[in-house]
Amino acid sequence: MDKEYYKYFEEDLVDRSLDKSQKPEDMRGRLVAFAGAMVIAFSVLLGRLWFMQVMDGPNYQKLAESNRRRVIPIEAPRGYIYDRNRKIFISNRPGLAISVLPTVVQVNKEVLERLAKLTGLSVKEITDKLSEKNADPLKPRIIKRDVDKRVVAYLGEHQSDFPGVDLTVETIREYPFGNLAAHLVGYLGEASEQELKEKKSEGYDMGDVVGKAGVEKTYEWALRGTKGSQQVEVNAAGRPLRILKSITPNPGHNLVLTLDLDLQQTAEKGLADAINVARQGKYKKANAGAAVVLDPRNGEVLALASYPSYDPKLFLGGISSKNWAVLTDKSSGYPLNDRAIMATYPPGSTFKMITAIGALSDGLTTPERVFVDSGTWSVFGEQWAKKCWLSSGHGSIDFISAIAQSCDTVFYQLGYEFEMKGGERLQYWARDVFGLGNPTGIDLPSETVGRVPDRKWKKEFNKEYPEYQTWYPGDTVNISIGQGDLLVTPLQLALSYAAIANGGNLYKPHVVRAVVNNDGKVIYEVKPEARRKIPVGPEAIAVMKAGLGRVTRDGTASGAFSGFPVPVAGKTGTSEVQGKDDFAWFVGYAPADDPKYLAVVVVEQGGHGGSAAAPVVRSILAKALDIKEESMIKAEDISR
Amino acid sequence: MIDLQRISRYVDLPLLVGVVGLMVYGLTVLYSATAKEVPGDPYAYLKRQLTWAVLGIILAVFAAVINYNRLRNWGIPLYLGCITALLIVMFFGASELGAQRWIDIGPFRFQPSEFAKVIIVTTLAAQLALYKGDLSDPKRTLLAFAHVALPVLLIYKQPDLGTALCILALTLGMIFAAGIPVRHFMAIVLVSVVVVLVVFNFNLLRDYQMKRLIVFIDPDVDPLGAGYNLLQSKIAVGSGMLFGKGFLSGTQTNLRFLPMRFTDFIFAAVGEEFGFVGALVLIGLYALVLLRAIRIAALSKNLFGTLLAAGIVTMWLFQILINIGMTTGIMPITGIPLPFISNGGSALITNLIAVGILINIYARRFV
Numbered sequence A: 001m002d003k004e005y006y007k008y009f010e011e012d013l014v015d016r017s018l019d020k021s022q023k024p025e026d027m028r029g030r031l032v033a034f035a036g037a038m039v040i041a042f043s044v045l046l047g048r049l050w051f052m053q054v055m056d057g058p059n060y061q062k063l064a065e066s067n068r069r070r071v072i073p074i075e076a077p078r079g080y081i082y083d084r085n086r087k088i089f090i091s092n093r094p095g096l097a098i099s100v101l102p103t104v105v106q107v108n109k110e111v112l113e114r115l116a117k118l119t120g121l122s123v124k125e126i127t128d129k130l131s132e133k134n135a136d137p138l139k140p141r142i143i144k145r146d147v148d149k150r151v152v153a154y155l156g157e158h159q160s161d162f163p164g165v166d167l168t169v170e171t172i173r174e175y176p177f178g179n180l181a182a183h184l185v186g187y188l189g190e191a192s193e194q195e196l197k198e199k200k201s202e203g204y205d206m207g208d209v210v211g212k213a214g215v216e217k218t219y220e221w222a223l224r225g226t227k228g229s230q231q232v233e234v235n236a237a238g239r240p241l242r243i244l245k246s247i248t249p250n251p252g253h254n255l256v257l258t259l260d261l262d263l264q265q266t267a268e269k270g271l272a273d274a275i276n277v278a279r280q281g282k283y284k285k286a287n288a289g290a291a292v293v294l295d296p297r298n299g300e301v302l303a304l305a306s307y308p309s310y311d312p313k314l315f316l317g318g319i320s321s322k323n324w325a326v327l328t329d330k331s332s333g334y335p336l337n338d339r340a341i342m343a344t345y346p347p348g349s350t351f352k353m354i355t356a357i358g359a360l361s362d363g364l365t366t367p368e369r370v371f372v373d374s375g376t377w378s379v380f381g382e383q384w385a386k387k388c389w390l391s392s393g394h395g396s397i398d399f400i401s402a403i404a405q406s407c408d409t410v411f412y413q414l415g416y417e418f419e420m421k422g423g424e425r426l427q428y429w430a431r432d433v434f435g436l437g438n439p440t441g442i443d444l445p446s447e448t449v450g451r452v453p454d455r456k457w458k459k460e461f462n463k464e465y466p467e468y469q470t471w472y473p474g475d476t477v478n479i480s481i482g483q484g485d486l487l488v489t490p491l492q493l494a495l496s497y498a499a500i501a502n503g504g505n506l507y508k509p510h511v512v513r514a515v516v517n518n519d520g521k522v523i524y525e526v527k528p529e530a531r532r533k534i535p536v537g538p539e540a541i542a543v544m545k546a547g548l549g550r551v552t553r554d555g556t557a558s559g560a561f562s563g564f565p566v567p568v569a570g571k572t573g574t575s576e577v578q579g580k581d582d583f584a585w586f587v588g589y590a591p592a593d594d595p596k597y598l599a600v601v602v603v604e605q606g607g608h609g610g611s612a613a614a615p616v617v618r619s620i621l622a623k624a625l626d627i628k629e630e631s632m633i634k635a636e637d638i639s640r
Numbered sequence B: 001m002i003d004l005q006r007i008s009r010y011v012d013l014p015l016l017v018g019v020v021g022l023m024v025y026g027l028t029v030l031y032s033a034t035a036k037e038v039p040g041d042p043y044a045y046l047k048r049q050l051t052w053a054v055l056g057i058i059l060a061v062f063a064a065v066i067n068y069n070r071l072r073n074w075g076i077p078l079y080l081g082c083i084t085a086l087l088i089v090m091f092f093g094a095s096e097l098g099a100q101r102w103i104d105i106g107p108f109r110f111q112p113s114e115f116a117k118v119i120i121v122t123t124l125a126a127q128l129a130l131y132k133g134d135l136s137d138p139k140r141t142l143l144a145f146a147h148v149a150l151p152v153l154l155i156y157k158q159p160d161l162g163t164a165l166c167i168l169a170l171t172l173g174m175i176f177a178a179g180i181p182v183r184h185f186m187a188i189v190l191v192s193v194v195v196v197l198v199v200f201n202f203n204l205l206r207d208y209q210m211k212r213l214i215v216f217i218d219p220d221v222d223p224l225g226a227g228y229n230l231l232q233s234k235i236a237v238g239s240g241m242l243f244g245k246g247f248l249s250g251t252q253t254n255l256r257f258l259p260m261r262f263t264d265f266i267f268a269a270v271g272e273e274f275g276f277v278g279a280l281v282l283i284g285l286y287a288l289v290l291l292r293a294i295r296i297a298a299l300s301k302n303l304f305g306t307l308l309a310a311g312i313v314t315m316w317l318f319q320i321l322i323n324i325g326m327t328t329g330i331m332p333i334t335g336i337p338l339p340f341i342s343n344g345g346s347a348l349i350t351n352l353i354a355v356g357i358l359i360n361i362y363a364r365r366f367v
Helices: A002-013 A024-055 A057-068 A109-119 A123-130 A149-157 A193-202 A214-218 A261-280 A321-327 A348-361 A399-405 A408-421 A425-433 A455-461 A473-480 A490-501 A538-553 A609-624 B004-010 B013-034 B044-065 B068-072 B075-092 B112-130 B138-156 B161-177 B182-201 B207-217 B226-239 B266-299 B303-327 B345-363
Strands: A069-074 A088-100 A141-144 A165-174 A188-190 A209-211 A228-234 A240-247 A254-257 A288-295 A300-307 A370-373 A395-398 A505-508 A512-516 A522-525 A529-533 A569-575 A583-590 A597-604 B094-096 B099-105 B108-110
Touching: A024 A057, A024 B161, A024 B226, A024 B266, A024 B303, A057 A069, A057 B226, A069 A240, A088 A109, A088 A149, A109 A123, A109 A141, A109 A149, A123 A141, A149 A165, A209 A214, A261 A288, A261 A300, A261 A597, A261 A609, A288 A490, A288 A609, A348 A399, A348 A408, A348 A425, A348 A473, A348 A490, A348 A538, A348 A569, A348 A583, A348 A609, A370 A399, A370 A408, A395 A399, A399 A408, A399 A538, A408 A425, A408 A473, A425 A473, A490 A505, A490 A538, A490 A583, A490 A597, A538 A569, A569 A609, A583 A609, A597 A609, B004 B013, B004 B345, B013 B044, B013 B266, B013 B345, B044 B345, B068 B075, B068 B112, B068 B303, B068 B345, B075 B099, B075 B112, B075 B138, B099 B112, B108 B345, B112 B138, B112 B161, B112 B303, B112 B345, B138 B161, B138 B182, B161 B182, B161 B303, B226 B266, B226 B303, B266 B303, B266 B345, B303 B345
Parallel strands: none
Antiparallel strands: A069 A228, A088 A141, A088 A165, A188 A209, A228 A240, A254 A512, A288 A300, A288 A597, A370 A395, A505 A529, A512 A522, A569 A583, A583 A597, B094 B099, B099 B108
16 A cells, blocks of 8 residues: 555656756756855854854843843931930931833833923923933833822722823922921032032932931931842833842931920020011011020030021922022022021121220230220221211220120220231131131031131232232221121121130031941040130130120110010120121020020011020020020110 | 644654744743833733734634645735735835834734735746746746846835845745746846845945945944944853753843844844753754755646645845854845744735645645
């Protein structure tokens, strides 16, 4: 059967149409060329494959791995911030952020448009974020942080409409006290290109959040913690399929501030009230101010307030360009500036403390010296006569009363005597002893130094105007009452007075007491540090304290402190700024005989120190000393 | 018992082993590349391709059993049928990815340009056989080109540059086998080079065709656009290294980084999962099949058979070279499937019919 089958087949194989005249063998030579072509082609392919797979294989393998593995960093929760009484001041809460895979979304116009609609960002804002230079196109990029529940729910329901879009959990700052001490705490934001460059070695990456101001910035190293990560396998659409490796983040350390939240609240409220009161009265332009409360014994900052303030919540999830424009606009009074350490003002009469103690120490005067004030001081001639704030004059007045009454004539005279003595001694006291014109070294960013004018400065400053370069005796006289070109920050002034209150130590101020890890162990402590011992004898300090004590008793602030149960020492100031209403100052410490609290308040264009600033200091000191007071006192003051 | 010796008188067993080897290899790789394509049914693509294979084998047996010499008489109807099918595609065809290449018949989708290749091989062989090895008159060569011009144009217009080029390539192979004077052949090759240069300079290609060619020259131009395919395919092949990542373990393939991973770029999956060794085996199988086909061309008792076999050899060689070449970045990206490996029914059936024709010629070598 087998045989028959093949037989049938064989018969069919007989090709009856075969053309016997053709000799295909003739083409055999050419067929060899086909085999040759094949050998060449396959050799080329195998050579290429050898090169790619064997020689260059490891490189391609690395590329394949980076294709498939995606390291998703997990932000470490930032450390908490506590006040001096270990009250939780700043904490965290979970928030959801929208992260986007640039390679997938950038090319998909529809997804971009949907995202824009969902997040309220514009398509351009999103693409700008995704195409930032230095950004790794294979890494997910967060385009919006702290999105609300509605958006999260929508994304969850419409996942298939948003390929390459994911939600990630982050910790977000929580501000249980709202705006309180916003300047001191500072705010967070995505690291700028510059910051990234500086901090690359510390493991910062594009899109990381860093402290931009306040202690969030200065203590970034402690608060930040260490990032964790999750290595996941993803498919080409960027969808994670499984976790390959996971490292949990280490939360940041916690800060314990020197700040007392109650005092801070009192200071901020007092400042706002004082501005309101001033505006209701004669001083309509009052719109800003600052307050500093210190422990004069060690330089710990108990409160640091600046008005106007801002809402740190605006910065959560990245501040919108609209809000940023408002916060940095002149018309809103630059609320981001921490006026307590960044604004410089002429100190006015509060500077008389330095003039007085310098004059005593340099032997220009004795505490017993009696001056005569006719209301006018005309040592430079009638045409250059200068007036005391009290136009009728203080008559015969001794040195200590001159401090209490803030008699300008006496201080013009002392300034003139400094000038006559030579050697720029008044500047020496201000700058080299009390540290004006120098940074205080506080642990906050962006401190300004103010200015103590002298001959060298004047020449330099008026480089373009030779006619203004000459130093006149009148310049020194102006400094002696805290005017002229003298500029100080409220914090500098507070520390100068603290040096008197504590008997001679000029401290380096600080707002952080300790950095504490999550087991409660102190890993970094800020100890009181005296920058210098001021070269003033105890007698001179005693005289000064006596003068300052009389200010609240029978001097320029006696109205503001009438009926206050604890003796307070202090000094008023009313400084003149060209083109503006007077700036009101008051520095005070209490108890006068054993100082524990020192407060400085300045109200821009608020009028007189005794009426606009001293009542705020009174309410702060009352709070600090636990004295109950109904409301802020109203006081009159016409002194300068 | 099966008498192998007796069977091998009628069937070229090494050729058959090579083809079966390629199909098994192809289905294995296809499974790996498509297992996650249809949720819940990892065998969806495999089953479809197997169906096509069975249909192809039936048609191959048919092509092997009828006397191939009769095909000469069917030349004109075959040619007209081919042109008609291509015209139907042009006017009523289904579109995909910007090209109109398919005809839907019920649930099945055919690609006439694939069948056109083997039809043109047949009709062109019939024409060239008439010249009895004498192509010294250039008119005959021109007539041969005239023969393929219309189908090539219709296919190019679909647009399917790859298949159009494939037909031109097999035409070149066949006129060479048909005895064209070497001088003439060299002249044609020279003209082709000039034509390619002109096409480049005068922008006669469609945008995406131009882009693919440019990307071939520099894949980093646009790594996420046109260069993406090539880059991912090179990563896949390269990362396979010597022994590959193993069956179903190719990350590029299974995580879908590789575009067109079961059609035109399936060789990247081969390279990734089976490495250089696997690629060597694949190319070895191709070498076996092609060498046996060349041997059949030589064994044929008539010129028609020789030319048929030569056409088939050129067709396969061209597709293998261009496909693996583009996957590894040494050839421009043109949509050409890898014979017996790429997913697609029309191509598989066409290739199996070609195998049937080869066996047919082999069986009639003694007559």
